[in-house]
Amino acid sequence: MAATVISYPGNERLARALADRLSLEVTLLETRHFPDDELYFRVEGDVKGKTVVVACTLDRPNEKIVGLQLLASLLRDLGAAKIMLVAPYLAYMRQDRAFHGGEGVSARYVARLLSAAFDGLATVDPHLHRIAALSDVYSIPTRLVHAAPAISDWIVRNVRSPLVIGPDGESAQWAEDIARRAACPAVVLEKERLGDRDVRVSLPNPDSLTGRTPVLVDDIISTARTMIAAIDHLRAMSAPTPICIGVHAIFAGDAYELLRTGGPARIVTCNTIEHETNGIDVRPQIRDTVAGLI
Amino acid sequence: MAATVISYPGNERLARALADRLSLEVTLLETRHFPDDELYFRVEGDVKGKTVVVACTLDRPNEKIVGLQLLASLLRDLGAAKIMLVAPYLAYMRQDRAFHGGEGVSARYVARLLSAAFDGLATVDPHLHRIAALSDVYSIPTRLVHAAPAISDWIVRNVRSPLVIGPDGESAQWAEDIARRAACPAVVLEKERLGDRDVRVSLPNPDSLTGRTPVLVDDIISTARTMIAAIDHLRAMSAPTPICIGVHAIFAGDAYELLRTGGPARIVTCNTIEHETNGIDVRPQIRDTVAGLI
Numbered sequence: 226m227a228a229t230v231i232s233y234p235g236n237e238r239l240a241r242a243l244a245d246r247l248s249l250e251v252t253l254l255e256t257r258h259f260p261d262d263e264l265y266f267r268v269e270g271d272v273k274g275k276t277v278v279v280a281c282t283l284d285r286p287n288e289k290i291v292g293l294q295l296l297a298s299l300l301r302d303l304g305a306a307k308i309m310l311v312a313p314y315l316a317y318m319r320q321d322r323a324f325h326g327g328e329g330v331s332a333r334y335v336a337r338l339l340s341a342a343f344d345g346l347a348t349v350d351p352h353l354h355r356i357a358a359l360s361d362v363y364s365i366p367t368r369l370v371h372a373a374p375a376i377s378d379w380i381v382r383n384v385r386s387p388l389v390i391g392p393d394g395e396s397a398q399w400a401e402d403i404a405r406r407a408a409c410p411a412v413v414l415e416k417e418r419l420g421d422r423d424v425r426v427s428l429p430n431p432d433s434l435t436g437r438t439p440v441l442v443d444d445i446i447s448t449a450r451t452m453i454a455a456i457d458h459l460r461a462m463s464a465p466t467p468i469c470i471g472v473h474a475i476f477a478g479d480a481y482e483l484l485r486t487g488g489p490a491r492i493v494t495c496n497t498i499e500h501e502t503n504g505i506d507v508r509p510q511i512r513d514t515v516a517g518l519i
Numbered sequence: 520m521a522a523t524v525i526s527y528p529g530n531e532r533l534a535r536a537l538a539d540r541l542s543l544e545v546t547l548l549e550t551r552h553f554p555d556d557e558l559y560f561r562v563e564g565d566v567k568g569k570t571v572v573v574a575c576t577l578d579r580p581n582e583k584i585v586g587l588q589l590l591a592s593l594l595r596d597l598g599a600a601k602i603m604l605v606a607p608y609l610a611y612m613r614q615d616r617a618f619h620g621g622e623g624v625s626a627r628y629v630a631r632l633l634s635a636a637f638d639g640l641a642t643v644d645p646h647l648h649r650i651a652a653l654s655d656v657y658s659i660p661t662r663l664v665h666a667a668p669a670i671s672d673w674i675v676r677n678v679r680s681p682l683v684i685g686p687d688g689e690s691a692q693w694a695e696d697i698a699r700r701a702a703c704p705a706v707v708l709e710k711e712r713l714g715d716r717d718v719r720v721s722l723p724n725p726d727s728l729t730g731r732t733p734v735l736v737d738d739i740i741s742t743a744r745t746m747i748a749a750i751d752h753l754r755a756m757s758a759p760t761p762i763c764i765g766v767h768a769i770f771a772g773d774a775y776e777l778l779r780t781g782g783p784a785r786i787v788t789c790n791t792i793e794h795e796t797n798g799i800d801v802r803p804q805i806r807d808t809v810a811g812l813i
Contacts, residue, residue: 259613260772260774261610261741262578262580263613264581265614265625268621269621286556287556287581291580291581294628298623298628299623302617316555327549327563329593331557338585341635421554447555475555478554
């Protein structure tokens with residue numbers, strides 16, 4: 226079936242990378258806000274009978290979610306046969322349980338909205354913790370890209386004698402996978418979260434640091450408080466200056482400045498969310514995964 | 520059936536007005552943004568088996584639409600029996616046709632989203648032009664509140680010898696209804712829209728102004744360019760300084776400052792969107808309409 230790629234505003238480089246590697250055309254999308262803030266879309270090409278791949282990473286997700294719902298409706302009206310969402314960062318996955326009475330499971334609600342709008346989803350390392358698999362909440366076919374191989378490659382090429390450090394139990398399996406691929410050891414910090422921006426960590430086995438360059442790895446760098454707490458803890462132990470690696474560079478508010486001030490040797494992220502720290506290219510893997518969806 | 524009212528953030532006065540007049544409780548809603556901009560909701564009360572009236576006017580609608588979708592899902596999970604949306608201003612109704620190839624009918628798409636989330640909708644004077652009735656696009660029961668009686672009352676109480684002026688053909692029926700109720704004449708300007716912020720108008724029958732105070736009435740004041748063009752046109756004709764009345768006080772960007780600078784005698788709006796120009800209270804009519812929905 227014929228296929229084409231559309232960039233949701235801000236995702237032009239991702240859309241271009243997908244189109245170039247898959248030998249597809251990019252269909253242009255005219256978008257703007259009306260003065261009253263309502264969104265306007267116009268598809269500048271023929272999508273009738275085609276599979277449309279919509280590129281839109283979902284950091285700062287609220288307006289994007291409603292925009293994607295409107296765009297998907299428009300594409301259906303224009304006769305698109307299938308509409309696939311490529312969202313390298315998938316939002317709302319951390320709200321995966323009602324922690325207190327009266328709370329909801331937003332991960333599930335957003336999954337329902339996107340499943341109603343799209344026929345398939347590809348994403349990179351979604352935050353799967355209490356929800357074990359995307360198929361538990363998404364009713365459409367989903368495909369996962371794993372960033373671990375690209376991160377391991379980067380570590381092998383750039384870090385001498387690394388020790389991969391996962392910041393908390395949620396990252397254990399993931400940090401261990403990266404370390405295994407990079408043929409180096411891994412440890413996991415003990416973490417206590419006291420609030421959105423207040424985190425304490427400690428290294429259970431200080432001897433593991435001997436002769437090693439600490440490489441902190443996390444899936445999402447949002448407030449960066451976990452990374453900063455880990456850097457502070459390592460400094461207090463007189464460990465070598467660590468390298469920080471994140472998959473998803475959210476950097477909420479002043480998080481990036483704060484993390485830089487924290488003094489890591491380097492901050493490196495994957496290009497699932499565009500940011501100046503993007504040093505690890507996962508678009509080839511996304512392209513291969515999307516090729517399997519269309 | 521037991522019923523309760525919930526205020527979406529920013530709609531506390533509307534929620535309180537509805538609850539007080541209907542002898543209902545307001546169920547508190549804890550809301551915030553996580554640092555990564557995701558929305559958090561927690562319902563601080565028991566909604567199980569109840570009809571829940573959610574008060575949320577829909578100016579600057581994008582985040583609110585996704586927030587309402589999440590909130591409605593949460594209320595369903597908590598066992599709400601019916602969920603009604605009271606949106607005094609209903610967004611996206613002006614995108615009621617595909618004007619050019621590749622465009623969509625966002626009014627229809629938003630209606631589908633809200634119909635999936637809610638069991639009923641009450642609103643005030645939605646912009647019904649090419650869509651004749653809300654039931655053409657909403658699949659849930661809808662109830663309309665008409666602002667014309669309250670506007671006519673205000674005119675009768677505040678303006679000597681008024682001439683109601685509708686700014687364009689879309690407002691003709693509506694301006695004529697207000698004038699008829701106020702027992703005064705009405706005229707409709709001829710309008711040409713050259714862009715989002717560029718509008719030209721002219722009065723077809725200048726004699727109609729003789730001995731009259733011009734009262735410009737429009738359903739939505741967004742950029743205010745239509746009002747300003749009308750004021751300028753009346754000034755060029757040496758007409759008395761007009762009064763401007765709008766139902767929905769959107770006032771996009773610097774529109775309010777610009778309109779004030781345009782020099783009308785007064786600017787008065789209905790309280791469908793909270794604004795310092797709110798001088799016409801339509802909440803009693805909303806309350807009566809909601810009473811018929813629950």
